[in-house]
Amino acid sequence: MNALQQEILELKEKKRAIILSHNYQRPEIQDIADFIGDSIELCRKAQRTDAKIIVFCGVDFMAQSALILNPNKKVLMPSLGARCPMAQMLPLDYFKLWKQRYPGIPSVLYVNTLGEAKAECDVCCTSANAVELVLRLKEDTILFGPDRHLSDYVAKKTKKQIIPVPPQGFCPVHVLFNVGDLKGLKKIHKDAILIVHPECTMDVIEIADYVGSTSQMCRFVRESQEKKFIVATEIGLIHRLKKENPDKEFIPAYKEAICTAMRANTLKDVYLSLKEERYKVILPEEVIKAAQKSLEKMVEIFR
Numbered sequence: 001m002n003a004l005q006q007e008i009l010e011l012k013e014k015k016r017a018i019i020l021s022h023n024y025q026r027p028e029i030q031d032i033a034d035f036i037g038d039s040i041e042l043c044r045k046a047q048r049t050d051a052k053i054i055v056f057c058g059v060d061f062m063a064q065s066a067l068i069l070n071p072n073k074k075v076l077m078p079s080l081g082a083r084c085p086m087a088q089m090l091p092l093d094y095f096k097l098w099k100q101r102y103p104g105i106p107s108v109l110y111v112n113t114l115g116e117a118k119a120e121c122d123v124c125c126t127s128a129n130a131v132e133l134v135l136r137l138k139e140d141t142i143l144f145g146p147d148r149h150l151s152d153y154v155a156k157k158t159k160k161q162i163i164p165v166p167p168q169g170f171c172p173v174h175v176l177f178n179v180g181d182l183k184g185l186k187k188i189h190k191d192a193i194l195i196v197h198p199e200c201t202m203d204v205i206e207i208a209d210y211v212g213s214t215s216q217m218c219r220f221v222r223e224s225q226e227k228k229f230i231v232a233t234e235i236g237l238i239h240r241l242k243k244e245n246p247d248k249e250f251i252p253a254y255k256e257a258i259c260t261a262m263r264a265n266t267l268k269d270v271y272l273s274l275k276e277e278r279y280k281v282i283l284p285e286e287v288i289k290a291a292q293k294s295l296e297k298m299v300e301i302f303r
């Protein structure tokens, strides 16, 4: 542990804070976090904590979800640069327009959306539960956004009619994986298992051995008897995979699969965030109240 990490831990104790980290965060941040997880696990953790301050090392929509589920807490984002580009792809007015275009059709939004869009949808989902949640809805036609690839995956698994909103929302990191490269890697590493995130394009998903959220991938690898894995998601996940499975080998599907939003948080930012209690996540009260319904509905279903 380095001196800055030590100082952060002392400050955290003094301020009765908790550090939550997404699975993609820089290794030095993951190593000092109280909890590391995927979007749904981080929502649950934020909802249950009795800490006074939550330092949320992830991206904007995740920190907003923590505040929505626990509005009396002080939720801090270490860096203002940690803004998920996919979450910005569904502006509120656009979503409202689509809801008007499809009256009576239930809307499911991926948590990778901003608070005001969540406030307008019927229920939220994450990559860990999107398929199951859509299957549980009684309707066969569903408005789903903002990730076009996740909606294609959900449509395939549920056989329901999924209307993507916007038509082409995407994650700039997960569209980087390419079937040709992956097939090449599989040829070189014949004994390797290909694990992919459902934000990947459908052709990539189709050749995968396992598809799941970041934490589901960690669980799959932990429980697997296999020793070698090709990992098609943001490279930050490999730190946790290696730490939990020192006897297994991990091959990044693409070494440049880096989410600049996730990487915006540095250790120094975490220190300053705690010290100066910055940057406080703020949402209008009416947005918090309305978004609580759609987020809590999801957390309740998958308790």
Ligand code: 13P
Binding pocket: 023, 037, 038, 039, 040, 112, 126, 127, 128, 171, 197, 199, 212, 213, 214, 215
């Ligand atoms: P997970 O919920 O699978 O961790 O995904 C979050 C995310 O932003 C993936 O790009």
Ligand code: SF4
Binding pocket: 059, 084, 085, 086, 087, 112, 171, 172, 173, 174, 199, 234, 259, 260, 261, 262
């Ligand atoms: Fe957003 Fe993609 Fe980064 Fe996840 S990996 S936070 S979806 S840009």
